Amino acid sequence: LGHMGEMLPVMLARVDDIFASIDTGLARRPSEYFLANFHITTSGIFTIPPFLAALLVVGIDRMLFSVDYPYASNARGRAFLDAAPLDPADKEKLASGNAARLLGLGT
Numbered sequence: 001l002g003h004m005g006e007m008l009p010v011m012l013a014r015v016d017d018i019f020a021s022i023d024t025g026l027a028r029r030p031s032e033y034f035l036a037n038f039h040i041t042t043s044g045i046f047t048i049p050p051f052l053a054a055l056l057v058v059g060i061d062r063m064l065f066s067v068d069y070p071y072a073s074n075a076r077g078r079a080f081l082d083a084a085p086l087d088p089a090d091k092e093k094l095a096s097g098n099a100a101r102l103l104g105l106g107t
Contacts, residue, residue, distance in 0.1 A: 002066065004050045005040035009057035035062070039102060042094075044068030046080035060090045064099050 001008065008015075012031040019030050026033075040058055042051065043066045054063065067077035081095060100106050 001038055002041045002043035002068070004042065004045045004054045005038070005058065008034060008038075009040065009054045010050075012057060038062065039064055039098070041066040042077070042080070044072035044077075046072065046076050048085065051080075051084065060086070060093050061098060063094055064102070065094045065096075 012034060016029045016031050019026075035058060038058075039062045040054060041064045045051070065077075065081055067074045081091070084091060084094065086094065
């Protein structure tokens with residue numbers, strides 16, 4: 001999902017709360033399905049607060065760096081990636097490693 005998960009990461013607890021009172025027939029909470037089956041991208045969201053919120057919810061292994069050209073500046077995206085508050089190993093995951101693993105590239 002693009003744009004930091006389309007706000008879903010910050011809404012997952014609320015979704016779980018709402019669905020807790022509904023007989024959905026699901027074996028797990030909605031957040032568990034989301035966290036097990038989706039990756040999110042930075043796509044045009046190049047500020048630290050939404051990045052950190054998404055990081056805390058989904059974890060670095062399910063995040064992919066992306067730009068949103070022509071709607072967002074590639075240079076701004078690169079500056080965000082360079083300044084992201086991550087250790088080098090996690091920055092590599094965000095920049096390319098997660099995408100390579102997800103897409104089966106370089107294996």
